[in-house]
Amino acid sequence: MHFGLYIELMIDKLKENYGSIFEAALISEIERVGIIKEVASGTQLMHIGQYIKSMPLVLSGTLKIMREDQEGDSLLLYYLERGETCAMTLSCCLGNQKSEIIAVTESDTILIMIPIEKMESWTAQFKSWRNFVFESYNHRIKDLLETVDSIAFLKMDERLIKYLEEKSRISEDGIIHKTHQEIAYELHTSRVVISRLLKTLEKKGAISIERNKVKLL
DNA sequence: TCATTAACACGGG
């Protein structure tokens, strides 16, 4: 593909996703300094302890933001979709802190990376940017609280249902393309439990199960 | 009581 045409496409995507919230001057600033990055599904973008040099704007695809312990066990915190950015990145950038989380692409994803030096000047210069950052913060904290509630107060069967609802909302065809093992990994439990719970959900008629597939009814 | 771990059988690709 011709490179100039490719850039044009990305700019279209940028306007499509952010055009309604950012003023034109800010959009062209993003075009000028942003670095477009295409990432294949299943790639780890962020590691614990890594310093963050730029912040991502999601143009297409989905990222999952996860917590990880020393043994490498992990837990899903929330998803990032197109039109969103990562609040953890923002707090890391502002405090020049190491990352507390990991980010993995859930599908093929296109990002625009914004150098963190721009953060401060844009916050002063563009009202829409300021709003975007604040709203992003609010949204992420809301998601995070929901996850905390879910872990603290819900049993695994209810957590699984919530998880399936969230996943099918994000998925294009409404089908969750995951193995029981992968679901277990994200909910931080064992495959036996997921298999058993999915089986009972199927018997209740809430879902249908195929190999590598779960569909909500 | 319910989760985890290990183990095994079944079956589709």
Place this chain on the structure above:
DNA sequence: CCCGTGTTAATGA
């Protein structure tokens, strides 16, 4: 055969 799945038995919180 390999992998995902369904199930069970033993053990522990």
